[in-house]
Structures are given as C-alpha cells and as structure tokens.
Amino acid sequence: MRHVLLRHARILAHVVLGVVLFALTLAGIGLAGVAATMHDSYPSAAPAAPAGGWPEPAKAPAGRTVVAVVIGSTGSVATDVLAPYEVFARSTRFFVYTVSARRAPVPLSGGLQVLPDHAVTDVDGGAVPAPDVVVVPAVVEPTGPAEATLRGWISRQADHGARILAVCAGSQFLATTGLLDNRRATSFWANLGGLRDSYPHTDWIAGRRYVEDGPITTTAGVTSGVVGALRLVEQIAGTDEANRIGHDIAYPGWKLDGPTTIATHRLVPSDLPYGLNAAFPWLRPTVGIGLVNGLDEIDVAAAFELYAGASFAARTLTLAAHPVVTTRHGVVLLASPTGTTTADIDRLVVPGLRSPDQVDPALRQWAGEHHLGIDLPHATRGDAEFSFDPVLRDLARHTDRATAVTAAKFTEYPADHLRLAGAAWPWRSTTLAALTLVVATIVAMLPPAVTRLASRRRPPASR
Numbered sequence: 001m002r003h004v005l006l007r008h009a010r011i012l013a014h015v016v017l018g019v020v021l022f023a024l025t026l027a028g029i030g031l032a033g034v035a036a037t038m039h040d041s042y043p044s045a046a047p048a049a050p051a052g053g054w055p056e057p058a059k060a061p062a063g064r065t066v067v068a069v070v071i072g073s074t075g076s077v078a079t080d081v082l083a084p085y086e087v088f089a090r091s092t093r094f095f096v097y098t099v100s101a102r103r104a105p106v107p108l109s110g111g112l113q114v115l116p117d118h119a120v121t122d123v124d125g126g127a128v129p130a131p132d133v134v135v136v137p138a139v140v141e142p143t144g145p146a147e148a149t150l151r152g153w154i155s156r157q158a159d160h161g162a163r164i165l166a167v168c169a170g171s172q173f174l175a176t177t178g179l180l181d182n183r184r185a186t187s188f189w190a191n192l193g194g195l196r197d198s199y200p201h202t203d204w205i206a207g208r209r210y211v212e213d214g215p216i217t218t219t220a221g222v223t224s225g226v227v228g229a230l231r232l233v234e235q236i237a238g239t240d241e242a243n244r245i246g247h248d249i250a251y252p253g254w255k256l257d258g259p260t261t262i263a264t265h266r267l268v269p270s271d272l273p274y275g276l277n278a279a280f281p282w283l284r285p286t287v288g289i290g291l292v293n294g295l296d297e298i299d300v301a302a303a304f305e306l307y308a309g310a311s312f313a314a315r316t317l318t319l320a321a322h323p324v325v326t327t328r329h330g331v332v333l334l335a336s337p338t339g340t341t342t343a344d345i346d347r348l349v350v351p352g353l354r355s356p357d358q359v360d361p362a363l364r365q366w367a368g369e370h371h372l373g374i375d376l377p378h379a380t381r382g383d384a385e386f387s388f389d390p391v392l393r394d395l396a397r398h399t400d401r402a403t404a405v406t407a408a409k410f411t412e413y414p415a416d417h418l419r420l421a422g423a424a425w426p427w428r429s430t431t432l433a434a435l436t437l438v439v440a441t442i443v444a445m446l447p448p449a450v451t452r453l454a455s456r457r458r459p460p461a462s463r
Contacts, residue, residue, distance in 0.1 A: 018444035025440040030279040037281045040315045041308060042075035042140055046105040047113060047334045050323050057097060057117035058330055060129050064095040065236055068123070068131035068162075070154065071100045071108075071116050072139025072173070074146050078108035078309055079222045079301040079411065080137030080167040082331065086297035087229035088133070089329035090245045093237040098331065099123060101149040105334055110304030111316045112289075115324075115332040120153040133232060134162050135225075138169035138188075143176050151177050164216045165232055167225035168412075171218040175199040183213040188221035189265040189412065207264040220262060221412030222310070223388065226251045226298075227260075249298065250384045252414045265409060273403045273426045274410055277312035280432035285346035287314040290367075290374070291325040291335055292350070292360045299352030299378060300327060302391040307349070311407035313399040313426070317343050321362035338366035347398070348372045351391070354379050388413055396420035400427075 060066060067088045071081055081098070088094040100106055100116040108114055122128050134157050139147055155177045158164055166174040171187040172195060174180055181201040186192070186208050196204050205211050210219040210228040219228035226249060234242035239256055246254050277284070289303050308316040320335035327333065336343070339362070348367050350359055353376050367374050377394040378387070388408070392415060396404035400423040408415035 017447045021446070022440045022444035025443045026436060029436050029439070033279040033281050037278045037312050040111055040281070041109050041312075042107040043111055043113065044107070047323065054103070054115055055324060055326070055332060057128075060095045060097075065093055065133065066129045066131045067094050067096040067133040067135065068099045068157070069096060069135040070137060070150060071098050071106050071114060072137065072141075072147055072150065073101045073106060074140040074144065075107040075109070076137040076139050077168060077222060078110055078112055078304045079298075080170060080225055081108060081114070081135075082297040082301040082327075083223065084135045084165060084167060084225045084229040085331060086329060087226060087233060087245060087249065088135075089297070090248065091233060091237055091241050093241060094233075095129070096329065097128065099153075101147075108304065109309030111308060112300070112304045112318055113334040115334060117330075117332070120149060124153070124156075130160060131157055131162050133236075134158070134164050135229070136164060136166040136170040136174050137225075138167070139173050142169070142173040147173070155179065158215070162215075163232065165225070165228050166216070166218045167228060168219065168221045171195070172199075174216070174218070175202060179216065180218075183216060184211050185213065185216070185218040186211040186220055187218060190221075190267065190410075207261055209260045209262050211260075221410070222305070223251070223411050223413045224262075227254055230254065247384075250386045252386060252417060262412070262414075265412075270402065271406055271409065273400070273406045273429070274312070276426055276429035276433055277403060280429040280436070281312060281315070282432060283428060284312075285314050286317060286344060288317050288319045288343070288345040288348045288372075290348055290350040290359065290363050291318060291320045291333060292353070292358070292363070293326050294328050295325075295352040296387070297327050297329060297331055298387045300333065302387045303349060303351040303377075305411060306388065306391045306395050306404075306407050310410045311395060311399070311403050313395065313403050313407075314347075317341070317345065319345075319348070319363065319366070321360040338362055345370065345372060347375060349375045349377060349394075351376075352378050352387075354381075388415075389418060392418055393420060396422040398422070400425055402426060 069085045085096055089096045097117040099118045102119045103116055105113045105115050118128050158179055168188045169191055171185050184203045186205045187195055192204050192206050209224050210217055217228050219225055230242050230246050287307050307314045318335040323337050325333045325335055356374055377390045381390045392404045401420045402425050404420055
C-alpha cells in the first residue's frame, strides 16, 4: 500500500511540475517576445545631434491660439501626437509646438524618433508662449517617475486656464494629475475597466468618440484624437474652419454636430492576431519607412502606427537622405541616413507621396542599390479618403486581413467601409506560437523522462 501511495505521489508531483514548466516556458517565450516587440516599437537609443546642431524651432506669430502637444519622455503613441498636431496646424488661427521634459529625441510608437520643439522650462521661463490648449497623448510610463516633470507641467497649465485634450490612454496620464477627479471622461476601450478600478473618482464612459467636461476633453482610442481636435477647432476657430479641415482630412463619418456615440468594443477571439504578433515577433519583416521633407503628419503616423505600432506585423526603420526631416507643419523627425545605414530591409515604403518622382533622389538611389522597389501606399488614396485607408489596404495585402482589421480596432478606427485583399490570417506568428506550444510540451515531459532514465541506471538494491 505504501509503495502504491508513493507511486501516485510521484505521478502527481510530475504532473504538477510538468504543468508549471509548461506554463513557465510558454510565458517566458511570450514575455520575451513582447519585450522585443516593445523595444523595437519604442527604441531607447537616441540619435546624436547632427553636425550643425538641432534646427531652431519656429517663432510664434502674434495673435494666434497656442497649442502645446506633449510628448512623453518615455515615449508616446505616434498618432496621439501627430494627428491632433496636424488638425490644429492646418489652421492659421493656431500656433502649434511640441513640448517634453527636455529638448532631446524621444520615441514614438512604431520606432519613430521625434525632436520636441521645446522643453517645459522654455515655457515656464517665458521663452515661448504659454499654451491655450494642451494635447496629452498616451505615454509609455504614465505613473512612473520619468514623467513627473510633465505631469506637474500639465497641472500648472490647467491651473492657468489652458484647455486640455487627452487622447486615447492620455486620459490615464491626465488622471494621475488629479485633473479628472469628479469629472466625466473616456479612453481607449481596452483600458476603461482598469481605469475604473484605479481612478474611481472619475466617471469613465464607454462608447463615446469624445467626452467634454468643462475645459477638459478626453477621447477614445488613437485616431479619435482627430475628432477631438476638430471639436476644439470648432469651439475656438468656428464652424467654417472646422468644416474645412475636417473635409480635407476626411475622417470617416465625421461631421459637425454629428453623434459622438461609437461601437463599444471588447476583446473577442478575432483579436488574437494582436497578441500573436506582439508575443512572437521573430522572423517578421523589416519595413523601411522612407521620409522626405514636407509630409503630412497623419500620413507619417499612419505608416508607423499600422505597420508596427498597432499591428506588430513588422519592424520599422526610419530612412531618409538626411538625419533630420521636417513635416509639412514643422515636426522634426529623426531618421537613419541612407548613406550610413547597414540594416537589412525587406520593403521600402514611402508614405504620403503620389509619385516616385517625389521621392528624394538619394532615397531612390539607395533603393536601387539594394534592389528594392519603392512602395507608395498613398498613391492609391482616394480624393476623400483618410490617410489610414490606403495603409490598411497595403498592410492587408502584404501581411493579412485579420491583422489589418485588428489594427483598425486597436486604433479605434472605423474601417468597415474598406475592402481588404490578402491572406486571411497571420500564419507566421501562428506557426511560431504552435512551435512554442510544442517546445513547452517537451519541457513539461522532461521530469518523468529524467526520473525513468535515472531509475534504469540505478543499480539494483542488495538483498
């Protein structure tokens, strides 16, 4: 009887140990993949200043409404920053600048690096006008000590009467300051449950594109910042200006005084590509995003957000003829110069352009030397089509439809009107996930195998 009990105990111990090893192996590989994905999405290595130094920021013309777009020191979501920036900058009624804790390169999602126009000390010291509007994007570490300077600065601007526009998970960054206490607010759909637990003094509302409460406007996920910014343009610059900008940007379904209700999302099995691509990034392609001066900010955001930041389908690398590129309205972006990069690129995509003739000659020459074509997703853009549409079509065609649909959902972008062509499912990451399950199963079976091998080699007990 004793031997039977010992045998059953050993079997149970092996089962428990196997389950633990299976879970640890699966979790370890997945977490390593997520860490690699996030490292690529928010690179920590900051480029050095070019030989001639950083470009001087533009001076504020008199009489304009001043908008400060915050960029987190730990990194921010690209579209949260660039989309509201473009909306306001399209109007001569506004002067827009970017601001961070200090004037040094900071990462945006997808691997893009940006140089803020100003440090908060520039504003506090009066070197640049204090903002009438502050745009608060999602940041990587909203509650961490690295963002304490920006949290304090945002609070001071609110105390001085600035309007606040918090985009997507920027509402969490704002909530950490206490500015959302006893107010109504919204955020990215996947964050609302956690926000209700962490910030119970705020009335968190789902299913709204934006929520206004006094001088504070908060928006739903990522691309909702376009609609929130248009709302502030309407309030500050008038309906004609908001209509003009909204018509040009062509966000699907937007109109003045239109409903703010949107679909209430939740996680469903079809969202699996988001997790698979994040947890199993190995063997994914490297897409070079070629930049030239004068690109629209939202066109740039679409490329970095959809190929990498919201889909994790590719690793992106910023390429340009020179290390500093300036967008149409003055955002300073940093790139790997084609003359010095040694990266192995699978595709070269240049956003925002209609013709190869518009691509910088040095970038064209580099592509030819590396036997790469130049893909221009926005060459297929319709006259009244938002910038995300052609990039989502390109993503589906070169990756898969499920990844493109999930990327739209996780940027809270209304993409039901799109006709997508391409593979149905992300088989690369799915195959890697299946191989990981096999490895975890083999690891789980090691303890009983080792025990059996040891027992065979053990000499028989003497009588």
